[in-house]
Amino acid sequence: MQASPESGVALAHLSDVHLPLPGRVDWRDLLSKRALSLWSWRRKRHKVHRPEVLARLVADLHAAAPDLIAVTGDLTNLGLPVEYARARDWLDALGDPARVMVIPGNHEALVRGAWETGAQAWRPYWLGDDGGGFPWLRRRAGLALIGLSSAVPSAPGRAVGAVGAAQLARLAVLLAQTRKEGLCRVVMVHHPPLDGTVRARKRLLDAPALRAVLAREGVEMVLHGHSHRSHHQEMATAGGVAPVIGVPSASATHPEPAAWHLYRIAPVPGGWQIALTARRYAAGGMETSHIATHHLTRAHAAP
Numbered sequence: 253m254q255a256s257p258e259s260g261v262a263l264a265h266l267s268d269v270h271l272p273l274p275g276r277v278d279w280r281d282l283l284s285k286r287a288l289s290l291w292s293w294r295r296k297r298h299k300v301h302r303p304e305v306l307a308r309l310v311a312d313l314h315a316a317a318p319d320l321i322a323v324t325g326d327l328t329n330l331g332l333p334v335e336y337a338r339a340r341d342w343l344d345a346l347g348d349p350a351r352v353m354v355i356p357g358n359h360e361a362l363v364r365g366a367w368e369t370g371a372q373a374w375r376p377y378w379l380g381d382d383g384g385g386f387p388w389l390r391r392r393a394g395l396a397l398i399g400l401s402s403a404v405p406s407a408p409g410r411a412v413g414a415v416g417a418a419q420l421a422r423l424a425v426l427l428a429q430t431r432k433e434g435l436c437r438v439v440m441v442h443h444p445p446l447d448g449t450v451r452a453r454k455r456l457l458d459a460p461a462l463r464a465v466l467a468r469e470g471v472e473m474v475l476h477g478h479s480h481r482s483h484h485q486e487m488a489t490a491g492g493v494a495p496v497i498g499v500p501s502a503s504a505t506h507p508e509p510a511a512w513h514l515y516r517i518a519p520v521p522g523g524w525q526i527a528l529t530a531r532r533y534a535a536g537g538m539e540t541s542h543i544a545t546h547h548l549t550r551a552h553a554a555p
């Protein structure tokens with residue numbers, strides 16, 4: 253059975269925001285990898301990530317009035333305290349923390365300790381319903397939204413991620429629990445979980461372990477960022493096939509135009525229907541560039 257295209261809960265997804273760096277950066281913050289990344293930003297990246305593009309996307313997103321908004325990491329560039337503070341202002345303008353949720357990307361953890369310190373600035377946006385941290389769980393309108401952190405420091409020239417054994421163990425518990433509750437489980441992780449989506453130097457180091465948990469406990473959809481490109485993939489799980497979807501950067505003009513995704517998730521007998529609309533930046537205005545509808549059949553869904 254099909255749900256109408258307008259029905260269900262509306263979940264917006266954007267990623268890799270890369271807000272502009274302040275004009276001046278304290279030289280004391282430019283240790284190791286940050287100096288290299290600042291050079292990269294000044295040379296090239298500031299031309300790719302445009303605040304006016306991001307503003308256009310956010311205005312378009314607000315016009316759609318989604319019920320929930322997921323931001324899958326890389327809001328900053330160097331993971332500096334001033335960037336965390338600016339990103340907090342941006343999150344506050346995006347929406348209420350009750351419906352806006354965030355996970356970190358590799359840029360938030362550019363150097364050791366950056367994420368651990370900066371995370372406090374975004375706390376209301378990553379708190380789980382139980383007041384806990386990663387992996388957090390929020391139950392909203394029949395959905396179980398689960399956020400993982402894959403933000404770890406890596407050597408210059410690399411942008412790898414790792415979820416870690418502790419988060420994976422907790423993820424398995426949360427997936428099993430919310431399956432029993434009959435919820436539609438959406439997992440968010442900055443780094444793509446499927447092999448070959450990004451180059452080896454940008455990969456999720458423990459992707460096989462993450463996939464093993466998702467395959468065993470089941471999941472209804474996985475959302476990621478990191479590649480700055482669109483990805484529409486699938487993975488097999490014990491409960492059925494699940495879409496694995498990556499959204500381009502919300503501020504970039506390259507390698508793909510900036511975009512945000514809208515997922516309309518509606519319960520249907522014996523499963524869920526997820527209708528995806530991609531809203532893409534174009535010189536003449538925002539364009540709807542792709543629509544896909546996934547029909548998920550699940551034993552734990554209401555008959």
Ligand SMILES: [Fe+2]
Pocket residue numbers: 326357358359411442477478479
């Ligand atoms: Fe990233």
